[in-house]
Every structure is written in structure tokens, then in C-alpha cells.
Amino acid sequence: MSPAGPTVICAARDGGDLGLLPLRPPSSSSASASAGAAIMIYLTAPGLAVMPMRVMASDSIASVKLRVQTSRGVTARKQKLVFDGRELARDDGRIRDYGVADGNVVHLVIRIPDLRLITVETVQGGKFRFRVEPGRTVGYVKQQIAKDRRLHPTTRPDPDEQRLVLEGEDLDDRHLIHDVCRADGAVIHLLVQRSSSKISATEADDDGFEVSIVARDAGQQLPRRDVGIEPVVVGDPKAAAQQKLPSAVRDMIDAAVAGMEKGNAPIMSSEGTGGAYFMQDATGHRHVAVFKPADEEPMAANNPRGLPVSSTGEGLKKGTRVGEGALREVAAYILDHPRDGATGFAGVPPTALVRCTHKAFRQPLDQASPLAAPPPVPKLGSMQAFVSNCGSCEDMGPRAFPVHEVHKICVLDIRLANADRHAGNILVCKHDDGDGMSLVPIDHGYCLPESFEDCTFEWLYWPQCREPFGEETVEYVRSLDAEEDIAMLRLHGWEVSRECARTLRVATMLLKKGVERGLTAFHIGSVLCRETLTKESAIEEIVREAEGAGGCDDDETAFLQAVSEIMDRRLDEISPLGAKVI
Numbered sequence: 280m281s282p283a284g285p286t287v288i289c290a291a292r293d294g295g296d297l298g299l300l301p302l303r304p305p306s307s308s309s310a311s312a313s314a315g316a317a318i319m320i321y322l323t324a325p326g327l328a329v330m331p332m333r334v335m336a337s338d339s340i341a342s343v344k345l346r347v348q349t350s351r352g353v354t355a356r357k358q359k360l361v362f363d364g365r366e367l368a369r370d371d372g373r374i375r376d377y378g379v380a381d382g383n384v385v386h387l388v389i390r391i392p393d394l395r396l397i398t399v400e401t402v403q404g405g406k407f408r409f410r411v412e413p414g415r416t417v418g419y420v421k422q423q424i425a426k427d428r429r430l431h432p433t434t435r436p437d438p439d440e441q442r443l444v445l446e447g448e449d450l451d452d453r454h455l456i457h458d459v460c461r462a463d464g465a466v467i468h469l470l471v472q473r474s475s476s477k478i479s480a481t482e483a484d485d486d487g488f489e490v491s492i493v494a495r496d497a498g499q500q501l502p503r504r505d506v507g508i509e510p511v512v513v514g515d516p517k518a519a520a521q522q523k524l525p526s527a528v529r530d531m532i533d534a535a536v537a538g539m540e541k542g543n544a545p546i547m548s549s550e551g552t553g554g555a556y557f558m559q560d561a562t563g564h565r566h567v568a569v570f571k572p573a574d575e576e577p578m579a580a581n582n583p584r585g586l587p588v589s590s591t592g593e594g595l596k597k598g599t600r601v602g603e604g605a606l607r608e609v610a611a612y613i614l615d616h617p618r619d620g621a622t623g624f625a626g627v628p629p630t631a632l633v634r635c636t637h638k639a640f641r642q643p644l645d646q647a648s649p650l651a652a653p654p655p656v657p658k659l660g661s662m663q664a665f666v667s668n669c670g671s672c673e674d675m676g677p678r679a680f681p682v683h684e685v686h687k688i689c690v691l692d693i694r695l696a697n698a699d700r701h702a703g704n705i706l707v708c709k710h711d712d713g714d715g716m717s718l719v720p721i722d723h724g725y726c727l728p729e730s731f732e733d734c735t736f737e738w739l740y741w742p743q744c745r746e747p748f749g750e751e752t753v754e755y756v757r758s759l760d761a762e763e764d765i766a767m768l769r770l771h772g773w774e775v776s777r778e779c780a781r782t783l784r785v786a787t788m789l790l791k792k793g794v795e796r797g798l799t800a801f802h803i804g805s806v807l808c809r810e811t812l813t814k815e816s817a818i819e820e821i822v823r824e825a826e827g828a829g830g831c832d833d834d835e836t837a838f839l840q841a842v843s844e845i846m847d848r849r850l851d852e853i854s855p856l857g858a859k860v861i
């Protein structure tokens with residue numbers, strides 16, 4: 280299957296600002312705009328005509344998104360705005376604070392959900408809700424119905440016995456869900472035609488049936504040389520030779536290779552600002568990994584979401600570099616030390632740096648000629664184990680999240696000064712027994728930035744972060760050691776820059792001091808995050824003051840000593856009593 284770029288569901292134009300303004304050529308030059316002045320900005324998104332929009336320079340990002348929602352039918356939380364290489368991440372930030380001025384072009388990235396909600400209704404009135412990827416076929420949905428535990432085993436119809444009907448029309452097994460259910464909430468009727476011979480065949484060989492019914496990509500066996508995955512070990516070859524791949528990483532790679540060799544092409548996610556591909560297993564029924572090529576990161580040369588190439592090399596978040604997202608993803612996994620067993624304390628899924636080859640990835644422009652069709656280039660990127668989930672924290676209110684599940688993510692984000700912890704980057708997994716849930720943190724391409732400016736933590740607005748840390752978390756935090764962490768990253772080949780190492784040291788120091796004082800994640804997180812876009816956070820002030828203290832210029836130890844003293848003073852001003860749950 281060829282990768283699909285983000286598609287956009289547009290409502291009819293409302294005849295308001297977006298539609299009626301005369302279009303003049305957009306420019307990227309900045310004309311100064313006074314606070315209250317009306318300015319014209321131009322929104323661009325792949326596949327859409329340029330959208331001129333008149334706004335006030337003092338308008339918030341939220342209000343711009345709301346305007347796009349009203350006129351284009353794309354919900355505000357599914358939009359990302361990017362200007363001059365920076366994500367306009369704070370909804371309460373003002374247009375002018377991000378430097379947007381009259382005549383500027385703002386890039387709009389629309390995150391289309393990877394899962395579509397459909398309801399299957401039986402003639403008896405039974406209802407089953409499914410979340411299905413738009414790239415799946417109707418045949419695949421039939422297989423899911425055949426396996427659905429909500430139906431009694433004796434009454435589960437084989438795929439061959441099912442007819443699925445939408446708005447009076449029989450659905451063809453080969454049709455994609457994307458084509459038959461254009462939006463969430465479609466109701467499909469299930470009719471069952473029993474066949475006794477089929478029942479016995481299914482009982483005899485259930486798996487055989489499923490494989491034979493999958494329509495997508497069947498028979499598309501790719502030649503071996505066109506697909507492959509090689510783990511990449513960077514840095515000192517001696518140190519590299521000592522490293523062994525964790526078994527979870529090995530298994531993930533083996534399963535993804537088996538899938539590609541069977542002809543199950545990687546499927547491009549329709550979410551996210553960079554290229555992200557779901558790797559399938561050999562059956563083609565299961566995602567086993569998510570591959571994010573470095574050259575498809577936001578602002579990188581082959582970004583598939585229409586974002587321009589970074590002119591400075593800086594990534595979407597301050598203090599990060601384009602193309603380094605993969606390293607940071609791997610770093611988050613390496614630093615998520617397990618308490619017991621193999622799973623990390625915060626549960627970052629197994630992640631590795633790999634070189635992966637498949638023609639489904641967006642090929643560099645000079646390779647993309649339809650005439651020559653050269654073999655696909657191997658792509659460097661991060662590969663992370665796929666975690667089955669029932670959505671992300673963005674899809675539900677935070678009240679139901681268990682406190683310790685939130686705390687483990689708070690600890691991870693504070694340590695790594697994560698600049699991209701929005702609710703969409705935490706997956707929700709319901710436990711098999713239907714009781715309880717786990718939260719799985721993903722998307723760590725913007726952790727360990729060189730500065731603290733863009734740190735944002737969605738959980739700061741959740742009640743759980745105002746509860747005291749449990750004993751296990753306190754012990755874990757006590758066991759952390761930034762110097763060991765830096766050494767470990769270097770052993771794995773990441774020559775951590777002085778600035779990133781400093782971020783890790785300062786953030787770990789803050790976490791440890793905060794926990795020893797009995798502060799909550801809310802208090803500690805608030806030190807790291809800016810209250811408004813233009814007001815420095817407490818941690819930025821602490822770092823600036825320490826840098827200003829004499830004798831610290833080249834002496835990291837002296838600098839950290841200065842930070843420690845200033846931090847003590849600042850933290851003493853915070854009362855743990857304020858940690859009461861609201």
C-alpha cells in the first residue's frame with residue numbers, strides 16, 4: 280500500500296473571513312504589527328488552497344484554531360500550527376508573541392485519527408463498536424467480528440457467513456474503511472448466512488481461514504533486497520561491540536522483518552507532524568512497531584506533512600535539532616530504568632535506532648522518479664514496539680487515570696525536560712480483565728532539549744499530579760544519577776552535547792530536591808514550565824542566575840553548585856501544603 284499523506288475533511292466554506300478575503304501573494308517577511316492591529320495571515324496545508332485569515336495580533340492561538348474549526352470542520356485539538364520553524368504550541372499564547380506578523384505564512388498540520396469508530400448492528404439489535412484503521416478492508420472488519428469475544432463462540436459468524444450492509448449497500452470485502460466510512464460513527468448492519476460446512480472448516484483450521492481472507496497486499500511478496508532492518512550502533516566500535524540488543528528489541532525487529540518479507544508493507548500513520556509508519560507482522564493482522572525515519576521528521580528534507588525545511592537546523596521545539604528526534608526517542612527508552620524485570624519505570628516501549636528499507640517510506644526527491652524506480656534507500660530512524668491501546672489521553676477526561684500511572688510519566692517528563700508532552704502522546708491501555716488501565720508514554724523526540732524554554736506538561740492540569748508521590752516513586756527518584764545516565768547514553772553512542780547533558784543534570788537535580796522536600800509533581804513541573812509564553816520559567820531564571828555567577832563559564836561543577844544553591848532557595852519558597860488535591 281502506498282503511503283497516504285494527511286487528507287483533510289473540509290466543511291463547506293462559511294462565507295466568513297477565510298473565504299471572502301481577496302487573496303494576495305503570501306510572503307514570509309515580517310511587517311511589524313502593533314498589539315491591537317488587525318493583520319492578515321495565510322494558512323497553508325497540504326492539499327488545501329492557501330487560507331487567508333484576518334486576525335488581531337493579540338488573538339490567541341486557540342482562537343485561530345477555533346476559526347479554522349468553524350470554517351473548515353477540523354476540530355481545534357487536531358490542528359497544529361507552525362510558524363518560522365516553531366510550533367505554536369501554547370493555546371493561550373498570542374499570535375504576536377510567536378512573532379507572527381502581517382503577511383506571514385503559517386503552516387497548518389491536521390492530525391487525522393488513525394482509528395475510525397464504526398458500530399456494527401445485528402438484526403437482533405445487538406451493537407458492537409469497533410475502532411479500525413482507515414487503511415483496513417471490510418474483509419478485515421469481518422475477521423474482527425468473527426473473533427469478537429462479545430459474541431458467544433457458537434454464534435460468532437465466520438467472515439464468509441457475514442454480509443455487511445451500509446446505507447442499504449452490500450460492502451465489498453476489498454473496500455477500504457477509509458472509502459466506505461468517511462467519518463466516525465458509521466453504523467453498519469451485520470447479516471449472517473449460516474453454512475454448516477463452513478462452521479466445521481473454521482473449527483478445524485481457524486487461522487487458515489483468516490489468512491486466506493485478507494485482501495490487502497496479498498501476494499505482494501517483495502524481493503528480499505528491497506526490504507530489511509538493521510539495528511544501528513553509533514559511536515565507539517569497542518563500546519558498541521559490548522552492547523547487546525535487549526530481547527524485546529530483537530523480537531520487535533524480527534517480527535517487523537518477517538512482516539515486510541511476507542509483503543505486508545509499512546502503513547503510514549495519518550497522525551503526527553512527521554512520517555510515522557506502522558510495521559506489520561507476518562500475518563498482516565497485527566502492528567508490531569512504529570518506525571519514524573529521521574529524514575521525515577518535522578522540518579526535515581522529506582517531511583510528508585508539507586512542513587518547510589528548517590533554515591537553522593533547529594527542530595520544532597526550542598533547543599532540539601532536526602533529525603535528532605530518533606536519538607532522543609531511543610534515549611528516553613534507555614534512561615527509563617526498570618525497577619524490576621525488563622519494563623522501564625515509566626513504561627516507555629522498547630525503542631531502537633535502526634536502518635530500515637522499504638519502498639513505502641517517502642523516498643528522497645531525486646530517488647522518486649517514476650521512470651527509473653531505483654531501489655528504496657535504507658532510512659535511519661527510531662523503531663518502537665507498537666502498543667495496543669484504546670486511544671490516547673486526548674480522547675478522554677483525566678479523572679479515570681490511576682494516580683501512580685500519572686506519576687510515573689511525571690517523573691519521566693521532569694527528568695528529561697520533555698518539550699512535547701501533550702495528551703496525544705500518552706496511550707491508554709485497558710487491562711484484559713476490564714478492570715484498570717495503564718498509561719504508556721510515547722513520542723520522546725523532543726526530550727532533553729538544550730534549553731528549557733518549550734517544556735510543557737499536559738499532566739500539570741490533571742488532579743493526580745497534586746497528590747503526593749508514593750513510596751515506590753520516591754525510592755526510584757532517589758536511585759537516579761544524572762552522571763550515570765549521561766555515561767550510559769554515551770555508551771550507546773549518543774555523544775550528548777554539553778547543553779543536553781546540562782539539561783539532564785539540572786532537571787534530575789530539581790526532581791530529586793523536590794521529592795526530598797515532599798513536593799508534588801505539580802510543584803516540580805511548574806518550576807520547569809513557563810506560565811505564559813513570554814514569561815521565563817523558574818528553572819530558566821535559576822539557570823540564568825547561576826550562569827551569571829562568576830567562575831562558572833567553563834566549570835560545569837561550579838555551575839551545578841551555583842544551580843543547587845539557587846534551587847534550594849527557590850524550592851524553600853514553595854510550601855508542600857499547597858499540594859492538596861483540588
Ligand SMILES: Nc1ncnc2c1ncn2[C@@H]1O[C@H](COP(=O)(O)OP(=O)(O)OP(=O)(O)O)[C@@H](O)[C@H]1O
Pocket residue numbers: 393548550551552553554555569628663664665666667668671699703704706721722724
Ligand atoms: N509505540 C506506539 N504504539 C502504538 N501507537 C503508536 C506508538 N507510537 C506512535 N504511535 C501512534 O502513531 C501515530 C503517530 O505517532 P506520533 O504522534 O508519535 O508521531 P509524531 O509525528 O512524532 O507526532 P507529534 O506531532 O505528536 O509530535 C499516533 O497515532 C500515535 O498514537
